[in-house]
Amino acid sequence: MEKETKQLVQAIHDAPERIVLVAAGAGTEALSNLLGVPGATRTLLEALVPYSTAAFDEFLGKPPAKYVTERTARLLAGRAFTRARWLDAANHPVVGVACTATIITDRPKRGEHRAFIAIWQPDLLVEYGIHLNKGFRNRSGEENLVSRIILNGLAEAMALPHRLPLPLTAADRLVVSTHHFGQAARQLNLGERAFFGVRADGRIRHKHVNSQALLSGAFNPLHDGHLELLQVSAKLLGHPVAFEISAKNVDKPPISPEMVVARIAQFAGRWPVYATNAPTFLEKARLFPNTIFVIGFDTAVRVLQPRYYQNSITRRDAALHEIANQGCSFLVAGRQDKNGIFRDGAQLNVPEEFQQLFRHIPAEAFRKDISSTELRATGQRGSR
Structure with a gap:
């Protein structure tokens, strides 16, 4: 191993x-370098x-396009990142690193030689795309260049001063x-934007796509009940559902x-997933018109309670009328209350004029007696 590579890897381990x-x-050369310097277990x-x-x-989790x-590199890095969060029990800062590539092999390739590297951190995703000068290097040379980019990307993610030189050609x-x-x-915190979205592949979205559904919640933590509800509601609605x-x-x-x-x-x-500054569903409806909000029974009860509308039934009804006029509605999932009784949308006390605003998911289609509050109270972790 070259001295400069060894020094960089040592800094990564430290x-x-x-x-x-x-x-x-x-x-895999980057992996070999990481394993070749003492301290890799750190x-x-x-x-x-x-x-x-x-x-x-x-x-x-599924075949990519x-x-x-x-x-695909970004998706791999995201999965690596959530895997790292799950595996690290000591609450260290974690990084998901992924590379997907097609480089020289023992048979000619008609397409270009290229590699895509993504490095996912909690607040940042950086991707590197290298399109190689086809025919200039042998496999060892192409592998070495890709691995150097990976190690440099790690150094950047860890705010290290070290970098390996990249032997790039003009091509x-x-x-x-x-x-x-x-x-x-x-x-979002400063009020400079009302919402933003993060796609599964990490790309940030500042516009909302109409005619979809949002599953709203705190997700502290995200757990299997949320994930199953997403799948069930998407199947019932016939289109994808995002988190909010x-x-x-x-x-x-x-x-x-x-x-x-x-x-x-x-x-x-x-x-x-979307992050918003919209605490009420009236505000969410203004941000996301023509959207179905997937909520639990307890949340649906709050939507209907006048105390959330300055203790005014008139204000509540005006808000519900506006939600309907925005093309929005609710899909309500059943939930077990603090007394252990399961309650579903059919038990909601919905005024007659708003009956069409609330659909419910039957208990036989979805029931998951799990809560984020209980997970936190018992020190359990959510889903990965």
Whole structure:
């Protein structure tokens, strides 16, 4: 191993971050370097090399549209990141690192040689796309360049001063893109934006797509009940459902940008999520017209209670009329109350004129007696 590589890897091992690394097609030299310097157990939580499509698909959760693309690298990094969060019990800062590549093999390739690397942190996702000068290097040379980019990306993520020189030619093309979750959360906190979304692949969305559904909640933590409700509601509605977290809540203090980012981190690589400044469903309806809000029974009860409308039935009814006029409605899931009694949407006391505003999910379609409050109280973790 070259001296400069060894020095960089040693600095990585001395940093507090813990990582999960996924390398498909290239990047195993970076893994070898990490393992070749004492201290790897301080850095590496897990490394995977999913070469077969079956292994790749299983890690990702489903087959990607294409295996070697920027989006697939981001999805892999998101899954690596959530895996790192799950494996690290000591609450270290964690990083998900992924590479998907097609480089020179023992048979000619018609397409270009390229690699996409993504590095996912709680507040930041950085991706590197390298399009290689085809025919200039042998496999060892292409692998070495890709691995150097991975190690440099880790150094950047860990705020280390070390960098390896990259032997690029004029025909090589390296593109770097950054997605700032933390910046978007701070803008939300300052009121500079009313909402933002983070797609499953980490791309930030500032516009809302109409005619979808949102499953609203605090997700502290995200658990199997939320995930099953997402699947059931998407099946009943016949279209995808995204998650929505509000930084402001009518019954609780606002959550900080750091906490917004931490909540969003739970969805990395798997599900789209929106963060908003909309504590009430009237405000959500104004932000997201033509949307179905998937909520639990207890939340539906609060939506109907006059005390959330300055103790005014008139104000409540006006708000519900506006929600309906925005093209929005509610899909209500049953929930077990504090006395252990399961209550579903059929038991809601909905005024006659708003009956069409509330649909309910039958208990036989969905029932999951689990709550984030109980998980926190008993020290249990959510889902990954």
